[in-house]
Amino acid sequence: MDREQLAQFLRMRREALQPEDVGLSRGPRRRTPGLRREEVAQAATMSTDYLNRLEQGRGPQPSTQMLAALARALHLDLAERDHLYRLAGHPAPDRALVDGHVSPGMLRILDRLHDTPAQVVSELGETLLQTGPAKALLGDLSGREGLARSTVYRWFTEPASRDVYAAADHDERERTFVAELRAAYTRQGATSRAGELVRALLSTSPAFAARWADHEVTEKHPATKRFVHSEVGELTLDCQTLLDTETGQRLLVFTAKPGTADAEKLALISVIGLQSFATTAG
Numbered sequence: 001m002d003r004e005q006l007a008q009f010l011r012m013r014r015e016a017l018q019p020e021d022v023g024l025s026r027g028p029r030r031r032t033p034g035l036r037r038e039e040v041a042q043a044a045t046m047s048t049d050y051l052n053r054l055e056q057g058r059g060p061q062p063s064t065q066m067l068a069a070l071a072r073a074l075h076l077d078l079a080e081r082d083h084l085y086r087l088a089g090h091p092a093p094d095r096a097l098v099d100g101h102v103s104p105g106m107l108r109i110l111d112r113l114h115d116t117p118a119q120v121v122s123e124l125g126e127t128l129l130q131t132g133p134a135k136a137l138l139g140d141l142s143g144r145e146g147l148a149r150s151t152v153y154r155w156f157t158e159p160a161s162r163d164v165y166a167a168a169d170h171d172e173r174e175r176t177f178v179a180e181l182r183a184a185y186t187r188q189g190a191t192s193r194a195g196e197l198v199r200a201l202l203s204t205s206p207a208f209a210a211r212w213a214d215h216e217v218t219e220k221h222p223a224t225k226r227f228v229h230s231e232v233g234e235l236t237l238d239c240q241t242l243l244d245t246e247t248g249q250r251l252l253v254f255t256a257k258p259g260t261a262d263a264e265k266l267a268l269i270s271v272i273g274l275q276s277f278a279t280t281a282g
Contacts, residue, residue, distance in 0.1 A: 001089030007057035009087055013074045014040050014055075021075060022111050043073035062088050068101070072129070075104040102128055106244055106251055115270055116253060117237075123184050123248035124194060125151035125177065133270035137227060137254065138164055147200055152177040156205040166226035166234055178211040186217075225254075231272065232265040 015034035024039065037055070041048040046066065053059035062070070067088055071081040081101055082092035093101070102110075102120050110118060110129060117137045119130040126149040127141035135141075147153045154161040155177055165173050185194040201208040226236050235256065242251040256262040 001061050002087050003057040003059075006084075006087040007055050009084065010051075010070070010074075011055050013076065013080070017075060021108060040070075040073050044069040046070075064090055064093075072102060072107065075107050077104055101247075102249065103244060103247060106242075106249065109242070109251060113253065116255070117266070117270065118251065118253045121151075121250050121252060123188075124149075124197060125180065127151070128249065133272075134254070136269045136272045137229065137266075147197060150197055152181050153197060153201060156201055156208045164227055164229075166228055169226055174211060175214075175216055178208065178214075179216040182212070182215070182217055229265070229269060232268055235262045235265040237262065237266065 014037070017035050017040075019035065019039075022035065022039070022043065024035075037051050038048045041051045044051070044066075046069065050059065054062065064085070067081075067085055067090065070076075071084055074080075076084060078101065085092045106120055107129075110120060110131065114131055115133065116131060117134040119134045119138070119141075120128045122128060127138075127144070130138070130140065130142050141149075144154075148158070151161075155174060162170055162173075181194065181197065185192070185198055188194045198212070202212065223238055223240075224236060225239050226234060228234050237254045237256050240253045240255070242253070244250070254266070256266045
């Protein structure tokens with residue numbers, strides 16, 4: 001671990017990132033170049049004191065989980081992320097594997113959707129990042145680990161995870177999730193993460209095995225989806241998808257038609273999400 005170089009790199013990347021880059025207001029009293037330490041620490045869910053020690057070259061070796069959070073908070077691209085890992089004494093993550101790194105461009109878009117249900121998901125349906133309103137709508141999914149990070153895995157191993165969708169749509173949702181997994185499996189191969197996911201589900205879920213045997217290959221999600229929320233009940237939302245062709249990650253944005261009861265329900269959910277996020281951040 002090169003503490004001096006790591007400290008310099010963290011300081012320079014923090015000072016190069018502007019408040020507007022992460023959806024923050026500059027404010028009249030800001031004199032610090034770039035972001036403040038507390039702003040980066042909050043985005044990385046670490047203490048300001050810990051980040052301060054790293055920037056002063058006197059902190060402990062960060063874990064790979066902490067480095068991933070720092071890379072996200074500082075909006076590092078893949079080359080910068082790999083450099084960060086090496087400075088901290090860890091090998092850079094294998095780019096051939098699906099991981100949780102989200103591109104700076106996708107992060108900039110998500111930062112500007114803080115009052116809207118939106119989330120970034122991987123090719124395997126792993127939720128990588130969510131806005132507060134998305135957590136309020138769908139539950140906080142970004143902290144899941146292992147195979148349980150994937151929506152299709154939870155669908156067949158945790159039946160309660162289906163409750164967020166209207167019961168009448170469960171068959172359609174199930175078929176779509178399995179078809180998406182088959183498409184990823186075909187692209188990535190049997191030895192990939194997709195292959196691991198398929199083998200695990202085939203060994204544990206007869207329902208998945210039956211669906212898998214159907215060989216459905218459609219990847220087309222319905223643009224309109226019905227959700228069930230514990231506080232506002234059922235609501236119908238439009239889902240817009242932005243695909244990052246380099247990583248295969250998708251940004252999902254959920255909206256409702258203006259002037260409808262669904263729009264009122266979504267606004268209430270968004271308020272719940274923002275209040276929850278503010279409480280957690282505080």
